[in-house]
Amino acid sequence: MKSITKRLKKAAKRTSYPITAWLFVLMGHLLRKMSREQTLKLGRLLGYLACDGLRIRRNLVINNLKQAFPEKTETEIQQVARQTYVNQAVNVLELLRIPLIRDEQDARELLDIHADEVVSNTLAQNRGAVVVSAHLSSWETIGVCAGLLMRPFHLIVKPLKNKRLDKTLNHLRTLHGNRTILKERALREGLKALKSGGVLVILGDQAKRKTGVSINFLGRQASVSLGPAFLALKAGVPLFVEKCRMLENGKYLLEIKEIQTSDLACTREDIRTLTIRYTRALENFISTYPQEWLWLHDRWKPAKLSRRESYKVDSLKDS
Secondary structure: OHHHHHHHHHHHHHHHHHHHHHHHHHHHHHHOOOOHHHHHHHHHHHHHHHHHHOOOOHHHHHHHHHHHOOOOOHHHHHHHHHHHHHHHHHHHHHHHOHHHOOOHHHHHHHEEEEEOHHHHHHHHOOOOEEEEEOOEOOHHHHHHHHHHHOOOOEEEEOOOOOHHHHHHHHHHHOOOOOEEEEHHHHHHHHHHHHHOOOEEEEEOOOOOOOOOEEEEEOOEEEEEOOHHHHHHHHHOOOEEEEEEEEOOOOOEEEEEEEEOOOOOOOOHHHHHHHHHHHHHHHHHHHHHOHHHEOOOOOOOOOOOOOHHHHOHHHHHHOO
16 A cells, blocks of 8 residues: 555656646746846745744754754754755745846846965866766756856756756756766766866755765764865866855855865775865855755765775775
């Protein structure tokens, strides 16, 4: 009986995929008729509704915040949680408005970029680089703007089960020259892109249950991907961390800084060391601006390392 119920739920979910994709496109058309000021106001309303009305994953968010910031009062936790929902609602609405970003001028109206000199030099020389990003602020929109203002990126993406929605989302990501690389092809195709001078952008704050390494992240052990560190050290390219947030004037600020790699080689120990370095950089930013991060994500899932998976990086080093 349980197996039948499970199959029926899966079938119902698959049936809803075309409707969800159609609604996504429809919402985009409607939102692009609104001003950005109206969009931000709508985002605040939807954020409050999701947090206080529908209470979507609210217990998870509150628990995550309390674990990460035991020194904060209940009132402070509630304030950060509410602003988190607002920022994520705005993130979705901004994503739907990406087609309104037509050129560099449109991108500059949304985004300011502060980058290390080594970042500018790397881009000017058309050298490859790994950029570790995170689910911060409106990361999809910021990625499109940064690709216009700097140079097109190779984005590592995880495909959605809803194929129609996935196609629409990737269309938005690649409107102005950015390219996508499927997550399961990241190591092979990522190395190829780096060696040809491409800039590889990877979200480094997701749980990697099978092939990651367990380190402390915001007060708890978390499984962190070794991929960005391995790719940078294997290809011999610099690794940068990008951190983004919304300013009071409504613009986004993107900061890009280099993580030291000159003292490291492509060994298992040094890959772990570099992974810890960029994770600490992200952790420090999230601790300063907690409302910008995606606390709705179950970041601290227990790791499930298999013997076969734990040696995947080692086998790639010899290839």
